[in-house]
Amino acid sequence: MCGIVGYIGPSDALPILVDSLKRLEYRGYDSSGVALLNIDKGRIVLNVQKRPGQISVLESQMEHIDSSIGMAHTRWATHGIPNQINAHPHTDDKGTVAVIHNGIIDNHLKLKEELKSKGHVFLSQTDSEVIPHLIAEEYKGSNGDLFEAVRKTVHRLEGSYAIVVLHRDHPDQIVCAREKSPMVLGKGVKGSFIASDVTALLKYTNRFLYLEDGDMASLTRDGIHVERIAGGPAERPWKEVEWSLEDAEKGGFKHYMIKEIYEQPRSLHQTLSGWRSEEETLPKSLSKANTARIIACGTSYHAGMVGKYLFEKYTGMPVEASMASEYRFADHVREDPLMLFITQSGETLDTIMAAREARKRGSRTLSITNVLGSTITRETDLTLYLRSGPEIGVAASKTFTSQLMMMYLISSYVGFSTGYISRDEYRSVQGHLRTAIRAVEGVLKDVTKVMGQVEWFKGAENAFYLGRYINYPTALEGALKMKEISYIHCEGYPAGELKHGPLALLTDRTPVVALVTNDHTYDKILGNIGECSARGSPVLAIAPEGDREVSKYTDRVIYYPQVPPLFSPIPISVILQLLAYHAADQRGCAIDKPRNLAKSVTVE
């Protein structure tokens, strides 16, 4: 969950490192640091500077060092509180080796004891600090070969890591290695780069090499060399990424999240038009599927839950949606022939481990991600891409609606392949999705409707989001969005379950958001709104335009443009994102970087 960058080339390293690191701040923001190699009075010096707090603190307090080789880190604490000592880079006692690390070293306590017995002194409470000490030990026996010393070191590490290493005796070399934590290399006209993900480097290059688990690399002024940690060559292709720097910047918006909310008509169009080429990659064997399971975490799991309803509708087969962190530890009574893994980042460790497990058991695995070359693409048999463009805000918005769209597309495709629905029905799904995109445009054009309700919501401390059937997961997602960015405690609930317990919590200070759909659940949800109003709770209904009934139950209604009811999660989700965003903004919250959260959850 930390962010790492490295640079070697002809340019001044420090501004490149700080600029790139800031673009990774969504991965962690409790402390940061840089390490540079420079020449001072004829001697090579390893200069390390680190600070607690956001990168801006480091930037404003650091000393400028002239250097053309360095690395930087932004931390999301797992072992040891966020302070200056625990911040990366970490060094050995003599200050000859510096390391930045993303991941968790499971056997660090054992290694620490062993190193202490050899006289090593540790300063921090982190697991990462053992790495530079181990490298220093291994370096002694490696005849001055840093690459080999790192190789021997990582052989001893258990857990997950993406590490970058600098050594005082090697002013023209950076060594890095990865195992279960993301890392890409970039090649630009002015030097070579390392980063946790491509968005950090779009200003400098569009050419990337995605390291795989068990890979290590040496970056020198002459080029980049990649090998397997176990020994032997690693042929990894260089890929051109289509994302532009503009895609990864705020473009005049106050936060990335609101920019990304407004990008949804475009991102949804991209998902839909990309479907034509995705469809061609789908194996014919899908027509033999008779059950499926969808696995994901957080917001992606909510998209998977919507997918469950859609698969059941379009294919008639039983489908389960499971949280990756639970699925991994469950007893599996049967193997699911078709396993779908949804992860926008492609790096969520729980989802990756679940995919690995499913593949081992012989299931056909399919992933849906937004990030080209991300880890999940190697852990599954086939990958479908969302094409939403980079999403920087920690709270997912545009990738969620693209995931929803993908659920409509893939479920109807499987239904068509198995003969459960006709070609015309399959094609009509795509027509309805175009209607849903127009509905999203309508929502975004008339944002005053949402703004009018924000003030009312802003002061709440607890709230309920209610939905039924296909909009039950939409309610869960609306509640998650509100709680993670505004810190208002919200619970998403299937509306029918309210009277089985939670009704006890309703008071006149507990707002309820009720999602109304013009389908077989319509009368029931109106009844639920009545139940809440009768307990004095203020209810905000989100209902289709043209509805005449709902206003008889509550005078707070946000209307969304008409879409076929099954497609209503798409425009409703955008309304709920806007509600969460503006409520959080009025409460003065750090919307793009909510406390304790990080965008890619690369730890279990």
Ligand code: F6R
């Ligand atoms: C919430 C959010 C998270 C992610 C979850 C999975 O707004 O973004 O709940 O959905 O961490 O992330 P991915 O999709 O990258 O696997």
